[in-house]
Amino acid sequence: MLHFTITARSTETSARSGIIETMHGTIQTPIFMPVGTLATVKSLTPENLIQCGAQIILGNTYHLYLRPGCEVIQQFSGLHQFMNWNHPILTDSGGFQVFSLAKLSKISEQGYSFQSHIDGSKHMLTPENAVEIQTCLNSDILMCLDQCIAYPAEKKTAAEALQLTARWAERCNQAWVKTCQNNSLFGIVQGGMFPELRKQSAESLVKLNFPGYAIGGLSVGEPKELMLEMAEITLPLLPHNKPRYIMGVGTPEDLVEMVSLGADMFDCVMPTRNARNGQLFTSSGNINISNSRYRTETGPADPECNCYTCRNYSLAYLRHLYISRELLAYHLNTLHNIYYYLNLAQKMREAIAGDTFQEFKRNFYHKRKQSP
Amino acid sequence: MLHFTITARSTETSARSGIIETMHGTIQTPIFMPVGTLATVKSLTPENLIQCGAQIILGNTYHLYLRPGCEVIQQFSGLHQFMNWNHPILTDSGGFQVFSLAKLSKISEQGYSFQSHIDGSKHMLTPENAVEIQTCLNSDILMCLDQCIAYPAEKKTAAEALQLTARWAERCNQAWVKTCQNNSLFGIVQGGMFPELRKQSAESLVKLNFPGYAIGGLSVGEPKELMLEMAEITLPLLPHNKPRYIMGVGTPEDLVEMVSLGADMFDCVMPTRNARNGQLFTSSGNINISNSRYRTETGPADPECNCYTCRNYSLAYLRHLYISRELLAYHLNTLHNIYYYLNLAQKMREAIAGDTFQEFKRNFYHKRKQSP
Numbered sequence: 022m023l024h025f026t027i028t029a030r031s032t033e034t035s036a037r038s039g040i041i042e043t044m045h046g047t048i049q050t051p052i053f054m055p056v057g058t059l060a061t062v063k064s065l066t067p068e069n070l071i072q073c074g075a076q077i078i079l080g081n082t083y084h085l086y087l088r089p090g091c092e093v094i095q096q097f098s099g100l101h102q103f104m105n106w107n108h109p110i111l112t113d114s115g116g117f118q119v120f121s122l123a124k125l126s127k128i129s130e131q132g133y134s135f136q137s138h139i140d141g142s143k144h145m146l147t148p149e150n151a152v153e154i155q156t157c158l159n160s161d162i163l164m165c166l167d168q169c170i171a172y173p174a175e176k177k178t179a180a181e182a183l184q185l186t187a188r189w190a191e192r193c194n195q196a197w198v199k200t201c202q203n204n205s206l207f208g209i210v211q212g213g214m215f216p217e218l219r220k221q222s223a224e225s226l227v228k229l230n231f232p233g234y235a236i237g238g239l240s241v242g243e244p245k246e247l248m249l250e251m252a253e254i255t256l257p258l259l260p261h262n263k264p265r266y267i268m269g270v271g272t273p274e275d276l277v278e279m280v281s282l283g284a285d286m287f288d289c290v291m292p293t294r295n296a297r298n299g300q301l302f303t304s305s306g307n308i309n310i311s312n313s314r315y316r317t318e319t320g321p322a323d324p325e326c327n328c329y330t331c332r333n334y335s336l337a338y339l340r341h342l343y344i345s346r347e348l349l350a351y352h353l354n355t356l357h358n359i360y361y362y363l364n365l366a367q368k369m370r371e372a373i374a375g376d377t378f379q380e381f382k383r384n385f386y387h388k389r390k391q392s393p
Numbered sequence: 394m395l396h397f398t399i400t401a402r403s404t405e406t407s408a409r410s411g412i413i414e415t416m417h418g419t420i421q422t423p424i425f426m427p428v429g430t431l432a433t434v435k436s437l438t439p440e441n442l443i444q445c446g447a448q449i450i451l452g453n454t455y456h457l458y459l460r461p462g463c464e465v466i467q468q469f470s471g472l473h474q475f476m477n478w479n480h481p482i483l484t485d486s487g488g489f490q491v492f493s494l495a496k497l498s499k500i501s502e503q504g505y506s507f508q509s510h511i512d513g514s515k516h517m518l519t520p521e522n523a524v525e526i527q528t529c530l531n532s533d534i535l536m537c538l539d540q541c542i543a544y545p546a547e548k549k550t551a552a553e554a555l556q557l558t559a560r561w562a563e564r565c566n567q568a569w570v571k572t573c574q575n576n577s578l579f580g581i582v583q584g585g586m587f588p589e590l591r592k593q594s595a596e597s598l599v600k601l602n603f604p605g606y607a608i609g610g611l612s613v614g615e616p617k618e619l620m621l622e623m624a625e626i627t628l629p630l631l632p633h634n635k636p637r638y639i640m641g642v643g644t645p646e647d648l649v650e651m652v653s654l655g656a657d658m659f660d661c662v663m664p665t666r667n668a669r670n671g672q673l674f675t676s677s678g679n680i681n682i683s684n685s686r687y688r689t690e691t692g693p694a695d696p697e698c699n700c701y702t703c704r705n706y707s708l709a710y711l712r713h714l715y716i717s718r719e720l721l722a723y724h725l726n727t728l729h730n731i732y733y734y735l736n737l738a739q740k741m742r743e744a745i746a747g748d749t750f751q752e753f754k755r756n757f758y759h760k761r762k763q764s765p
Contacts (some may be wrong), residue, residue, distance in 0.1 A: 059713070059719055060710070060714075061719070061720075061721045064720035064724070066721065066724070066725075088716070088717060089688070089713040093688060093689050093709055093713065096626060096689045097691065097707070103707075103709070104710065105705045105706060105710075134703065152553040173760060179717075311640070316461070316465060317464070319468055319469065329438075337461070337465055337469075337627065338432070338475055338476065339474070340461075341431070341432065342432075342433060344460070345431050345460060347433050348436035348720065348723055349433045349436060349438065351720055352438070352720070
């Protein structure tokens with residue numbers, strides 16, 4: 022099971038830095054986890070990820086269960102060997118993708134029944150087999166199956182969903198306790214945009230004494246202020262000595278705000294997906310690489326960035342590759358964005374260690390000029 | 394200008410190995426040149442290419458002239474700095490792509506008039522500006538503009554094409570002598586599938602005393618035996634002390650045969666394009682990575698291969714990535730195929746140096762089990 026140690030705290034904010042020890046190595050927090058949906062962080066090799074400063078990546082259980090399937094990954098004793106990544110892996114439960122991707126998904130006390138978005142084949146995702154599949158993937162951190170809800174949602178819907186999520190968390194916990202030894206199961210707080218439901222959800226999960234906790238159901242279409250309000254209310258309800266993970270969030274500004282509120286872990290497709298759509302995150306704001314202003318620009322995307330892309334390639338070359346739809350465009354853009362996110366996490370860790378987080382935050386906003 | 398030294402000769406075949414010195418470094422021959430059409434060998438970084446053993450790459454003048462255009466590449470003093478490849482580059486003249494890709498191309502004594510396949514804009518490619526564009530690209534080796542013909546072609550058509558090619562070669566030579574100093578211009582032998590026309594073409598070009606010679610118009614749909622016959626007839630007509638380049642060829646077997654006949658340089662889209670279509674070249678034959686027999690196969694694509702892909706990934710993983718259309722599939726497959734071709738070239742150089750080329754050839758065919 023993981024071991025979490027807090028190594029520094031910010032005195033002016035709730036930010037903290039720490040170390041999570043897992044069976045596949047150590048993670049320094051706050052940390053961003055690149056998304057490796059199908060046993061690959063799109064366009065990057067494991068060596069590229071390490072060069073970018075990645076310490077842990079995320080795999081999507083729904084996708085991996087359907088393709089290549091557990092039978093294949095079992096031949097490799099799990100995801101690490103299959104994809105040649107010998108560092109920590111967190112997997113989600115699959116619930117969110119069943120909710121958002123699968124065909125004809127139906128929810129019941131038992132779990133989700135759904136049809137594959139690939140071939141229409143019928144499947145069932147229960148708390149028990151969500152743990153079983155993640156165990157087969159040999160994840161270092163497993164997530165409980167939860168019920169995701171759309172935004173906006175009625176309070177009644179949100180309440181029922183969090184109650185089902187709580188009952189499923191118990192079943193996940195039982196399945197995990199039975200079968201797992203070296204990995205860790207995180208509970209997921211739901212409750213929509215209702216403070217008292219978030220509180221109710223957190224309390225029911227804390228009783229189960231999970232090794233870590235996540236906040237789910239954020240960044241689902243709600244206004245930014247509401248997202249931050251929910252995080253601000255929920256984070257203090259979670260055990261202070263356990264890792265706190267905000268699922269599916271977010272922009273660089275979101276990460277800085279969430280760390281400020283005491284969050285430790287993040288995942289988001291934004292740096293990878295936006296890279297493939299030509300958006301680069303830089304210390305002075307976001308840029309669209311297809312912009313004609315970069316046609317003959319010999320300088321790098323971000324002069325302050327020390328990533329492979331910025332050290333070796335000009336904006337003009339990146340624009341040319343992107344306009345030409347060259348495969349190298351996706352690689353170089355992704356490499357830069359992942360480096361940007363991981364470097365941001367590292368800068369936050371340093372600022373927390375030096376207790377200069379507020380100053381870091383002011384400089385960050387001053388340079389980025391993006392609204393939070 | 395380049396300097397070519399022959400360092401070893403096979404006694405049983407016409408194979409030879411040598412060294413070409415250029416302003417951007419040294420090339421050991423026989424050598425395969427990966428195709429980097431748009432200032433990138435698709436999906437690979439320059440570092441990947443070096444790891445694969447690449448010594449020289451090819452750029453396509455037609456493509457680069459249209460996109461990003463000379464105006465952009467001039468900002469970087471040429472292709473090397475633009476694409477971060479500080480080793481030799483050979484560029485074609487653009488003639489073949491005008492012939493095969495451009496819209497409404499028309500040929501006259503002056504040159505090709507054509508419309509861009511991208512935006513329909515009108516352009517003119519003459520012997521003089523083919524040299525000028527390649528000079529702007531700062532290529533180490535430039536190619537003369539030639540007239541390409543379809544297969545099959547009438548003898549009269551082939552004769553007229555080679556005569557125009559000869560007149561253009563003179564004009565290219567004059568343009569090159571005027572403007573260039575550090576790079577080298579190669580003449581291209583045409584003549585279709587007619588031995589006496591090949592002879593006529595070679596003789597007219599040899600008079601111009603180019604630093605190197607290419608054989609064009611092969612691998613255009615003719616039977617394999619005819620291609621090899623044309624090469625066998627033409628190669629001895631070219632100066633023995635100059636590099637000989639077979640354009641657009643070919644399979645691993647083609648390379649072995651052509652080296653056996655005394656050729657030194659090759660380029661072909663086959664390793665890169667086929668990689669993107671899921672075909673891997675291996676020491677024991679070609680494989681299609683999407684084949685279901687590889688679904689749970691934990692071994693590498695080629696146990697004898699020392700490339701990054703084979704050292705780190707299983708057939709099952711490569712199949713999974715390819716079936717899932719993951720970007721990493723194209724990268725890992727391309728890396729393997731380019732390594733395979735460059736390793737084949739290296740093995741041939743070693744065999745020539747040790748005068749064991751015939752033995753090498755027997756083993757090669759015995760293992761590959763592909764027809765030549």
